[in-house]
């Protein structure tokens with residue numbers, strides 16, 4: 632069976648038991664989470680959340696990019712989000728790398744900014760700072776966190792100046 636067939640079969644079973652059709656669009660816990668694409672991270676499970684509780688934004692490296700800020704503005708102003716967690720993680724593929732190294736491994740990627748970072752906690756702090764600096768998000772409580780893929784634990788990153 633192809634992977635495509637496997638996921639379609641799994642979805643049929645999921646839909647047969649589905650009970651979330653009445654969930655509202657706004658995140659019930661007033662929460663947004665920015666984290667990495669890393670497949671080891673299950674944001675809802677890590678944070679004790681259920682579908683409908685949070686807006687989850689993911690990209691490689693959990694970087695607070697312009698598009699993440701756009702989504703947070705939507706989350707804040709159209710969906711009632713009040714609090715945002717920026718969650719980086721240990722063993723991230725973008726930590727301690729440079730664009731030059733990454734481009735060397737990806738033919739055709741000249742000029743692409745992979746948004747790598749030298750230091751995990753500093754990357755998380757930078758993300759929190761970008762959120763706090765945007766006037767449209769001035770009343771959002773933004774905090775920084777590191778998820779440890781080795782232990783399942785979440786720890787807070789000091790983000791006060």
Ligand SMILES: [Zn+2]
Pocket residue numbers: 667668669691692693720722723724725
């Ligand atoms: Zn990562």
